[in-house]
Amino acid sequence: MKIYVDTKLGVADNEALSLGATVAPNPASEKAVVHFFNPSQGTVDFELYSLQGQLMTHQSATYSCGSQQHELSLQRLPKGFYLLRIRHSDGFGQTVKVMVE
Secondary structure: OOOOOOOOOOOOHHHHOOOOOEEEOOOEOOEEEEEEEEOOOEEEEEEEEEOOOOEEEEEEEEEOOEEEEEEEEOOOOOOEEEEEEEEEOOOOEEEEEEEEO
């Protein structure tokens, strides 16, 4: 049996390419640093969502190509688990789990 799929499955081509992002410390309390590789100069959005899908914080910054880091303020967030969505203006993206304690 052969199955052929001739359609996109919901992930943009560039989003399949990871930014190699990590968050430290994780779990974190007041702040955390996101380390990532920026594939090209451009704007990077950092969106932190609750597990219920509510946008908790949004930050943007412009970075040059190469290894980068971004500091996230977590001071006003309740303790719990969150999903950090990182998106580059060229469409590259990644989602990372973050725990606030």
